Amino acid sequence: MQSQVSSDSRPTIYVTADEYDALSALALSAEHRHPRSAAMLLAELDRAELCDAADLPPQTVRMNSSVEFVDEESGVRRTVQLVYPHDADIEAGRISILTPIGAGLIGMSAGNAISWPDRKGHVRSLKIVSVIPPDRD
Secondary structure (H helix, E strand, O other): OOOOOOHHHOOOOEEEHHHHHHHHHHHHHOOOOOHHHHHHHHHHHHHOEEEOHHHOOOOEOOOOOEEEEEEOOOOOEEEEEEEOHHHOEHHHOEEEOOOHHHHHHOOOEOOOEEEEEOOOOOEEEEEEEEEEOOOOO
């Protein structure tokens, strides 16, 4: 069973132009290896509001940000760092942008929630608790 996420229920997301370009190229290059995640990432980027890094809303998820979120159904809290695929290490809490949850987190801001499918296709309501920006731009 494949889950679909309605664009009407998703909050506005914000992405810098540089990250938009890099993530679009990554998703396009990964379409054959990771078709579902690549399509999800491209769909999110397509609806993103582009802005300069200085104009990003406070606590917006960008690449290399640390993100605390809660699964509103189970109450489970997780803190992860959103990274490019080559830096991913689930044991160390670094999740790839080319995972369903990674694609769902990009551009979100603290306080926002989104209904998003996990790897098994189960839709989860994820609420962003806090975002720590990357050390470098």
